Amino acid sequence: xxxxxxxxxxSVREGDSSVINCTYTDSSSTYLxxxxxxxxxxxxxxxxxxxxxxxxxxxxxxxxLNKKDKHLSLRIADTQTGDSAIYFCAESRRSGNxxxxxxxxxxxxxxxx
Amino acid sequence: KAGVTQTPRYLIKTRGQQVTLSCSPISGHRSVxxxxxxxxxxxxxxxxxxxxxxRNKGNFPGRFSGRQFSNSRSEMNVSTLELGDSALYLCASSxxxxxxxxxxxxxxxxxxxxx
Numbered sequence: 001x002x003x004x005x006x007x008x009x010x011s012v013r014e015g016d017s018s019v020i021n022c023t024y025t026d027s028s029s030t031y032l033x034x035x036x037x038x039x040x041x042x043x044x045x046x047x048x049x050x051x052x053x054x055x056x057x058x059x060x061x062x063x064x065l066n067k068k069d070k071h072l073s074l075r076i077a078d079t080q081t082g083d084s085a086i087y088f089c090a091e092s093r094r095s096g097n098x099x100x101x102x103x104x105x106x107x108x109x110x111x112x113x
Numbered sequence: 114k115a116g117v118t119q120t121p122r123y124l125i126k127t128r129g130q131q132v133t134l135s136c137s138p139i140s141g142h143r144s145v146x147x148x149x150x151x152x153x154x155x156x157x158x159x160x161x162x163x164x165x166x167x168r169n170k171g172n173f174p175g176r177f178s179g180r181q182f183s184n185s186r187s188e189m190n191v192s193t194l195e196l197g198d199s200a201l202y203l204c205a206s207s208x209x210x211x212x213x214x215x216x217x218x219x220x221x222x223x224x225x226x227x228x
Contacts, residue, residue: 040221041222042117042203042219042220042222043203045216048216090156099144099146099168099169100146101146101148101158103148103156103157104155105155106156
């Protein structure tokens with residue numbers, strides 16, 4: 001199937017770490033992405049990970065990939081109020097010469113001061 | 114470099130009408146994809162164009178169509194609008210599609226409301 005699933009809502013306090021989880025079903029996924037969407041805006045690519053990697057760190061962002069369980073997570077360290085947004089995980093598939101992305105439903109991150 | 118631009122940003126139409134949305138990709142990008150975003154269905158892939166050819170199409174009725182011009186600009190058209198077509202339509206551009214890393218740059222979207 002084409003399912004990519006995420007929890008819908010996460011609330012944290014400013015300064016805490018946030019962990020947003022995602023599961024996917026297709027083992028042919030090549031790259032997995034995390035996008036951020038602020039109100040009234042399009043999608044901004046935050047980070048990505050290639051399917052043969054386990055972890056990727058980029059400043060405050062850490063992506064963990066468990067291929068066996070088809071589980072992806074995004075950890076945001078020292079979460080700030082400006083991190084409040086909707087976060088989407090997305091996958092691209094190995095089959096076909098296409099840029100099509102399959103998105104999860106999005107996780108709304110609420111950061112309380 | 115200028116980002117992806119979409120026009121118009123907001124649109125209100127009535128049922129039965131048709132609508133055309135426009136997307137200008139980042140200069141030098143030849144691939145354009147369209148997505149529909151709704152609260153109920155989330156982000157769903159509509160279609161993808163590369164060098165004026167449709168490479169991939171999502172699971173949408175034939176009322177949804179698109180095209181790409183020689184300058185890589187793309188349009189999508191929705192005919193016989195239904196209430197359920199109300200959505201944010203996002204366009205994304207990338208240099209080339211493929212099986213490798215494919216960073217897609219998204220525009221701000223066109224918010225379509227069907228009354």
